[in-house]
Amino acid sequence: MMGEDKFDISPEWVDGETKALEAPGDHRAELRLWLRLLTCSTLVESEVRRRLREEFDSTLPRFDLMAQLERAPDGMVLGEVSKRMMVSPGNITVLVERLTESGHISRTTLPTDRRVQIIALTPFGRAEFEKMAARHADWISDLFAGLAAKDGGVLMDELAKLKRSIIAALARNT
């Protein structure tokens, strides 16, 4: 999966014509595309993790959780956090435990439904998050700096199409 050579540049996407000539079940173009996507995403992600650890002694999951809470001044239900972060509920449990211990978030049981836990950033947590978010934005900006404005727009649009394709495929195989 991670085998894309770091500096190879650009195989051609097969067009309709070529496709007709291929052996049945030839998915090389899609595989290459997936590999390249994964490589980009892994490179950025590792760098972000490394810097969060070095500069803030923190981790990506913690940052992500706080990022969710930042937009919800009144707090958020655990299940909602889990859905938005696309991780399992059990995972959230652990993260919340640590972030509560460290004073970054608070946790309350909803009085009207005692199954429901609501978490929110504490003032301290919010302040910390803001520092991290500012640095995070700088890192990303720097990593993407070599991309012309035009390319950023194109990439954004193409990724939107890809996302629709993926979601459609996931929906097909219910």
Next chain:
Amino acid sequence: MMGEDKFDISPEWVDGETKALEAPGDHRAELRLWLRLLTCSTLVESEVRRRLREEFDSTLPRFDLMAQLERAPDGMVLGEVSKRMMVSPGNITVLVERLTESGHISRTTLPTDRRVQIIALTPFGRAEFEKMAARHADWISDLFAGLAAKDGGVLMDELAKLKRSIIAALARNT
């Protein structure tokens, strides 16, 4: 990080003009792009993991390791595998242990340098990998099926540019 709403579609990339008018340090466009990239990659990755588990009772790291070995009929040194997979050496140690136990790979100490471990697919491992690889290609093909041939090509090129940008940034901050 994973907070991109599943169905939002397309904010515009800021162009040069707009950029001049922005507050210093506004990195919203890059952040959105990164978020979208990460979403796509996470969606695909989770689906692949799920299916590897369901259909083969296997995992993505194991699949990746075997994929590296498939192209190296004479085997590969552990350190080389670690570099290609972009994971830590200690990680490889564990994976190799399990794949050896299960008979998928063999491991030899190089006689001329007893520090060096060489691993290779066993015939059984190769057969298993081929089954998995074929299915894997089908899954990816299906997930990317909604993308027109033209878009595939464009995306491939834009991701190549992005990759160069990332690698350049990483090199800058040695």
Next chain:
DNA sequence: CGGAGAAATTTCAAGCTTAAAATTGTTTTC
């Protein structure tokens, strides 16, 4: 030759992640 230093790998401690089972609490249905 003999040690200093380098290289390859392993070990360790800590944290993340998941699916599945178990808990706890609420709602719905007869």
Next chain:
DNA sequence: GAAAACAATTTTAAGCTTGAAATTTCTCCG
């Protein structure tokens, strides 16, 4: 108003991942 169904969360067991420290083995310089 109980039992069944459903919901939110936690627990559990297993595996992945990392960085740093430790080990083993080689290489090279004097």
